[in-house]
Amino acid sequence: MTQESIKVLVVEDHHVVRQGLVALLNVADGIEVVGEAADGVEAIAQFRKHQPDVTLTDLRLPRLSGVEVIQRIRMETPQARFIVLTTYDGDEDIYRALQAGARAYLLKGMTSDELIATIRAVHAGKSHIPPAIAQKLAERMGAEELTPREFDVLEQIVRGKSNKEIAAELEISEATVKTHINSLLGKLGVTDRTQAATAAIQRGIVPLESLRKPGQ
Template identity: 55%
Template sequence: MPKLKPIRILVVDDHHVVRSGLAASLGLEDDLNVVGEAGNAGEAVTQFRKHHPDVVLMDLRLPGANGTAATADLRREWPDARVLMFTTFDGEEDIYRAMQAGARGYLLKSAAREELLSAIRAVAAGERHLSAALAQRLAGRVAAPDVSDREREVLQLIARGKANKEIAAALGISEETVKRHASNLFVKMGVADRAQATSEGIRRGLIQLE
């Protein structure tokens, strides 16, 4: 019986030690072969163009454009690109946006090695991979009202402790408009004040505190 070709993998992560560790671990499997590594979105596109891997193992947080944007870029140029998000972030907005960008799966770095191997093989076979817990988070996000890009900008500045006047100046809008956006946010997120909005925004992955 002829030996099957190994699954060719591109690892995208901004930490060299993580990329090296993944390459070493995945290399122990006869059917897996890491053919390239990238530390940012631009390198991911370059390496994909060079190697045309079967699966891209993509970190979410990257310098410059994030993993979701990188996934969208890859899928735009290569619609059949198969991307598996591999990250520490489990916010429902992160999951939703990654899947909307075309990712075939979403896996947390806390997952067992066997689950990572299973996820890679599933995505390579054209299947999707999403744990029950993450699928439930995604379902909750799909059912929730959308938070607009402007509302996300307002929320990010609220999280940084900015007053309405400062937010208005930063975004080039009136204080009344800021108040309206904040009020809409509170309703959509089911919160009562700025502290709760910040906490909920971080939990959902709507914002990040640098």
């Protein structure tokens, strides 16, 4: 063999998208798709089996999120390399993925060339973050972290709960709820709960799916 192919694992729950990725990558020189996975658990199994050079993964996955997949795999294989590929560009997701050890973050709207170039770059040990993403990341870095409790309160706000209901839910007094709200409004840079709710959804702090109905 003249040169080694880059072994790639594709992790993506949407059939058509996965199919598309595999189709794109299979025609690229020097790239070989060694495995596919449709959820987080399967992704880890496939990784162990094939030891790919680069893992291309979605963030929103059944069973285990993309971030969890990255974290777990890196615990046993720290040199593993990841490219996150997602439709959404919520600041929080980007931050968490890169934090977990992803080397690149791409949106699904990118061209095949970009994708292939990124795989090569990441395999060569480089990182690759598109400018638009880098900017969001920068914004996010400037923002303050929410405390766990503030996060709990924010989640309830997004669910449409009143302060009284939040107090009951979290078993704290309404006064405390207001304290947390006041604090989180400041950190999010907004002035009321409605803005906090939309900001939380937009930034991916509270995933939109989570508010369908569950979690009471």
